Amino acid sequence: MGILEVKGVNKRFGGLQALGNVNLSVQENTVHAIIGPNGAGKSTLLNCLVGKLIPDSGSVMFDGKSVLGRKPYEINQMGISRVFQTPEIFADLSVIENVMIPCFARRDGSFRLHAIETVEREKDIIEQAERMLADVKMLDKRHAHAGSLSRGDKRRLEMAMCLVQEPKLLLLDEPTAGMARADTNNTIDLLKEIKAKRDITMAIIEHDMHVVFSLAERITVLAQGTPLIEDTPDNIKGHPKVREAYLGEAQV
Amino acid sequence: MFGLNPKDTRFLLIVIALTLLTPILLNPFPTESGLAQFNAGYPALMQRFAIYGLMAIGFNILFGLTGYLSFGHAAFLGVGSYAAVWMFKLLSMNVIPAIIASTLVAGVFALAIGYVSLRRSGIYFSILTLAFAEMCYRMAYSVLTPITNGETGLQLTLNDPRILDGGEAITSLPVPGLFGLQMTSYSTLNIAGWSFTFSVGYYFCAVVAILGFYLSLRIFRSPFGMTLRAIKSNQQRLNYTGMNSRPYTLAAFVISGMYAGLAGGLLAAMDPLAGAERMQWTASGEVVLMTIVGGVGTLMGPVLGAGFIKYCENIFSKINEGVLHGWFGFLPDGLEDLVVWIFARFVGEGWHLTLGVMFMLIVTFLPGGLVEGGRRIAARYRNRGKSDAAKQPAE
Numbered sequence: 001m002g003i004l005e006v007k008g009v010n011k012r013f014g015g016l017q018a019l020g021n022v023n024l025s026v027q028e029n030t031v032h033a034i035i036g037p038n039g040a041g042k043s044t045l046l047n048c049l050v051g052k053l054i055p056d057s058g059s060v061m062f063d064g065k066s067v068l069g070r071k072p073y074e075i076n077q078m079g080i081s082r083v084f085q086t087p088e089i090f091a092d093l094s095v096i097e098n099v100m101i102p103c104f105a106r107r108d109g110s111f112r113l114h115a116i117e118t119v120e121r122e123k124d125i126i127e128q129a130e131r132m133l134a135d136v137k138m139l140d141k142r143h144a145h146a147g148s149l150s151r152g153d154k155r156r157l158e159m160a161m162c163l164v165q166e167p168k169l170l171l172l173d174e175p176t177a178g179m180a181r182a183d184t185n186n187t188i189d190l191l192k193e194i195k196a197k198r199d200i201t202m203a204i205i206e207h208d209m210h211v212v213f214s215l216a217e218r219i220t221v222l223a224q225g226t227p228l229i230e231d232t233p234d235n236i237k238g239h240p241k242v243r244e245a246y247l248g249e250a251q252v
Numbered sequence: 253m254f255g256l257n258p259k260d261t262r263f264l265l266i267v268i269a270l271t272l273l274t275p276i277l278l279n280p281f282p283t284e285s286g287l288a289q290f291n292a293g294y295p296a297l298m299q300r301f302a303i304y305g306l307m308a309i310g311f312n313i314l315f316g317l318t319g320y321l322s323f324g325h326a327a328f329l330g331v332g333s334y335a336a337v338w339m340f341k342l343l344s345m346n347v348i349p350a351i352i353a354s355t356l357v358a359g360v361f362a363l364a365i366g367y368v369s370l371r372r373s374g375i376y377f378s379i380l381t382l383a384f385a386e387m388c389y390r391m392a393y394s395v396l397t398p399i400t401n402g403e404t405g406l407q408l409t410l411n412d413p414r415i416l417d418g419g420e421a422i423t424s425l426p427v428p429g430l431f432g433l434q435m436t437s438y439s440t441l442n443i444a445g446w447s448f449t450f451s452v453g454y455y456f457c458a459v460v461a462i463l464g465f466y467l468s469l470r471i472f473r474s475p476f477g478m479t480l481r482a483i484k485s486n487q488q489r490l491n492y493t494g495m496n497s498r499p500y501t502l503a504a505f506v507i508s509g510m511y512a513g514l515a516g517g518l519l520a521a522m523d524p525l526a527g528a529e530r531m532q533w534t535a536s537g538e539v540v541l542m543t544i545v546g547g548v549g550t551l552m553g554p555v556l557g558a559g560f561i562k563y564c565e566n567i568f569s570k571i572n573e574g575v576l577h578g579w580f581g582f583l584p585d586g587l588e589d590l591v592v593w594i595f596a597r598f599v600g601e602g603w604h605l606t607l608g609v610m611f612m613l614i615v616t617f618l619p620g621g622l623v624e625g626g627r628r629i630a631a632r633y634r635n636r637g638k639s640d641a642a643k644q645p646a647e
């Protein structure tokens with residue numbers, strides 16, 4: 001049994017079958033990549049995992065509990081954090097505040113009224129956020145306005161916001177899209193480092209094969225809403241069906 | 253000090269000093285001078301500054317921090333006034349139980365209205381709050397007449413029970429007070445040509461407003477305040493980060509409703525009557541204008557906005573055609589009549605036209621409100637001073 005078990009999930013948008021009978025099992029403490037051409041349904045699948053969408057049928061079990069019908073904040077509190085395809089950050093807050101919010105969410109749960117004590121007195125939270133920012137090499141920008149960051153920095157910030165929660169399952173939707181090569185490599189190193197440091201399961205969607213093959217232990221290929229094949233990176237690389245459906249066009 | 257960092261402490265102390273010195277600061281013109289009509293340092297007006305400032309401070313906790321624009325806060329103001337007058341009638345003329353009751357009753361109303369309205373966001377939320385406030389207004393006006401005394405408004409009478417301090421027969425209506433100190437009592441200080449009035453009513457409102465300001469400062473600086481700003485910035489992200497935005501917005505709504513209720517209680521404490529018109533949508537709109545004119549989401553903005561609008565209201569609505577003829581008497585007759593006719597549209601009863609124009613100008617040229625105006629002036633001033641020396645670091 002994997003930490004995440006997706007069984008027979010279907011999702012239609014009008015006439016479009018975005019997900020058709022998707023089965024996916026992600027084993028604990030592994031990095032599982034989901035690849036596939038544009039419009040394959042990868043992001044839609046993640047949406048079904050975090051409560052953004054409810055599948056028409058099928059089941060999604062995390063840690064032995066169903067996530068279907070739960071609110072996004074409940075699912076996050078169960079231990080799933082997600083980095084979105086287009087960065088979702090608090091653009092009007094400072095960089096460090098962006099990282100402090102998930103720290104509060106982790107410490108205080110989904111609601112706690114801390115209306116009197118000042119943020120400045122929350123030394124533990126500040127320290128935690130600063131350590132995280134140092135890990136993603138953004139400590140020097142901690143007082144910057146998050147909305148003014150570059151696209152690559154916004155992605156790194158969002159990743160920091162998810163990592164600081166120490167989730168059991170981290171969902172990454174194209175975390176390196178739009179990053180310079182050097183930043184992409186930094187991101188790979190960061191994820192490897194986190195992985196080495198503690199127990200964490202990652203499901204990563206990526207078009208950049210360099211990232212996929214550097215990190216993934218298992219790969220699922222999704223095409224037109226249905227898993228085509230699931231195997232180790234080495235086997236996927238040489239698979240004719242995969243070359244035909246996906247890799248051929250990605251390795252330009 | 254006060255659990256704040258040195259910068260905020262200094263800020264708070266300045267606000268306290270200005271508030272306590274208001275009777276002097278707002279009376280810059282000698283009594284006999286022609287400019288005395290622009291003085292604002294008399295109790296009735298200063299009380300309104302403090303009361304509406306307090307309401308705007310609370311409104312800003314909701315609108316400024318979360319971005320949820322309520323168009324129904326006058327309902328809480330009205331409810332607060334009714335609750336206070338009932339306390340005067342039933343319990344005692346002491347203002348303390350009255351304003352406590354105002355705050356609590358408004359809190360209960362805010363909880364109910366907020367619980368329903370916050371199921372929607374954006375314009376739908378605004379419309380829902382507007383609808384609820386209008387409902388409260390209609391009910392106060394007609395259905396609930398036994399409680400609100402309908403059109404006439406709720407007033408004190410000679411035979412109110414007042415279980416704590418009533419009893420003996422009285423011949424004139426009692427006055428709200430603070431343990432024997434009457435709200436209407438005052439003392440006047442005459443220095444040279446100036447005359448300053450220090451009234452119990454104003455200082456009571458001022459102290460309550462300062463406490464309200466202090467609480468809002470703490471909320472702004474707290475994790476709760478930060479979470480509210482995160483809601484305004486990206487509510488989706490907050491939910492995917494494990495926080496349930498609903499109770500946070502509801503808490504902000506209830507707190508701001510309680511501020512409005514407290515303000516309503518103070519209005520009744522200054523003048524013990526309560527009418528339904530206090531709940532009308534125009535009154536709800538006014539606090540929105542105050543907050544925007546002063547500067548949404550800033551600490552001082554709402555207070556400045558409230559003061560600015562109430563002051564202008566006072567000045568412009570006092571001017572009538574007679575005054576205008578006096579000003580433009582030097583013009584040839586036909587022209588004088590025309591000019592007076594035009595200006596008359598903008599003053600007196602028509603002062604809302606002036607308010608509209610000012611609002612448009614501020615929103616267009618100073619989107620950050622008066623606070624932004626102040627900042628720009630300060631920046632220009634600093635730039636000029638920069639050449640002198642870089643002695644002190646900028647704040």
Ligand SMILES: Nc1ncnc2c1ncn2[C@@H]1O[C@H](COP(=O)(O)OP(=O)(O)OP(=O)(O)O)[C@@H](O)[C@H]1O
Binds near residue numbers: 036038085
């Ligand atoms: N909310 C929605 N409503 C209607 N159609 C949608 C919705 N979300 C996704 N789709 C459609 O479902 C299909 C799968 O979309 P999805 O975003 O999951 O693809 P993807 O694999 O993530 O692609 P990409 O690599 O471009 O991100 C697409 O055809 C898309 O247009």
Ligand SMILES: [Mg+2]
Binds near residue numbers: 042043044
């Ligand atoms: Mg996608």
